[in-house]
Amino acid sequence: MxxxxxxxxxxxxxxxxxxxxxxxxxxxxxxxxxxxxxxxxxxxxxxxxxxxxxxxxxxxxxxxxxxxxxxxxxxxxxxxxxxxxxxxxxxxxIHSWVVIATDDDETPAVETDQFIEVNGLRVRYVRKGDGDPVVLFIHGFGGDLDNWLFNLDAFAHSTVVALDLPGHGQSETRLAGHTLAELAAFVADFMHALQLPAAHLVGHSLGGAIAAQLALDAPETVRSLSLIDSAGFGLEVNEGYTQGFIDAQSRRDLKPVVELLFADRSLVSRQMLDDLLKYKRLDGAGECLSALHDSLFAGGQQSTLPGRELSGTSPPLLLIWGEHDVIIPATHAQSAPMGSRVEIIDGAGHMPQMEQANQVNRLLQQHIEAE
The missing domain is CATH 2.40.50.100 (RNA polymerase II/Efflux pump adaptor protein, barrel-sandwich hybrid domain)
Structure with a gap:
């Protein structure tokens, strides 16, 4: 043979x-x-x-x-x-094929549950690889690093880092601040704690606005920006989602809210809802989300628009948007600064990095490798 x-x-x-x-x-x-x-x-x-x-x-x-x-x-x-x-x-x-377990398979907790203290806050993160470039993933409102489930391994020869923002996921349920400037400063401090002087930032939704704010406040730390269905480029945000996510206390209440994230609503599984409910029931989680909402998204309006202050070329900017996003409309991409690249993804809602992961990964790779 x-x-x-x-x-x-x-x-x-x-x-x-x-x-x-x-x-x-x-x-x-x-x-x-x-x-x-x-x-x-x-x-x-x-x-x-x-x-x-x-x-x-x-x-x-x-x-x-x-x-x-x-x-x-x-x-x-x-x-x-x-x-x-x-x-x-x-x-x-076929007969001779054997699945051999590796250390990665047998000791997942070593890789998935890394923690570091930043400004007195315990932060969960993942760090993979040790090559160049460094790529940092920042999730959105109510999310966690698992939102990058299909994306982290697309950069096998790089240093890849993703974190749970304070008040999210398995990080401490206490905020580093309520404003985008305070959140961006915290991400900068997180990078410093991990000895990452600069990184290519990939941000989704609120995470996109945080990345954009960091590029404005500390441009030396940002090599490029890849922003996905990002906050910070237009006023509207779907308060039915943001407030609905905060208020939902049962699987029945949460399901129609989470379905708003996807063009294909059948992707919302029972496990996804159970994971979100488990997080929302942590002491202090609801208060953290409410504080962020009241500061950033009150009344269905975004309070801060750092995306409109970007140049589009320094740092280089890629905007990716799901065509069917009902949380932050794809029309906000029209506010992209001259010199940036804009890609609208068919068949995706607010979570194209999950719904159309392969296409998004190719765009991210092209943008980051070009720098």
Missing amino acids: SETNITPVVMPKWGLSMREGTVNEWLVEEGTEITPGMPIVNVETDKIANAVEATDGGLLRRKVAQEGDVLPVKALLGVLAPASVSDNDIDEF
Whole structure:
């Protein structure tokens, strides 16, 4: 058997906590010529569903996993091989495939639950890799670093960092301040604590406004900006979402609110709602969200618009927006400064980094690698 001509398609690892996935649907048939980047199979985790893109090209000779199969990370989903490879060789390859656990699989807590004290606040973060460039991900209102589930591994040869902002996720339920300037200063202090003198900032929603404010206040710390459905470029914000998220105390109340985040509302799973409710029930979480809302989004109006003060070229700016965003409308992208790049993503709402992760990752890679 010539294994060098056989390429496995395996269950991906999306996020540091992922251990298994469910095969929802094959998007291609056996006999299809696969090209790198082609979506080939839909997989669902306990967080959300997404398409697995081919990392290699070749002829899809065999679908090994069937729809409905629940399989561990690195399990064999399919096999690519030239027509010259015999069926017997493919059978032998499949039979010999073994999923071997690594230290990453066996000790997830070491990687997923890193904490550091910044200005007296205990902050949860993830740090992966040690290459250049450094990419820092900043989530939005009510979110946490798991909002970057499908994005962190797109920068395998870089230093990748994501944090839970104070009052969010598993960070301390106490705020570092109520204004964008105070939040941006805290992120700068977080970077200093991790000995990161500068980084490419990727911010979503409120996190985008924080990144933009940091670029204005401390431009030496920001190498580029990639802002996704960002606050800070227009006045309107959907108070039905922001206040609704604060007020919801049950899965029944929370579900229609969280569905506003997505163009495909079926992506809102029971597990997603349970994770959010678990966070919202932490002592002080509601008070933190209310304080931020009253300072930044009261009455459905954004109080501070740092995006409109950016130059678009220093630092270089990429704006990504879900076309169907009902939280912060995509029309706000029209306020992008001259010299910036704007990309509107079809088939996505307020969370394109989750709904259309592969497309967003390519845009982020292009923007960051160009600098």
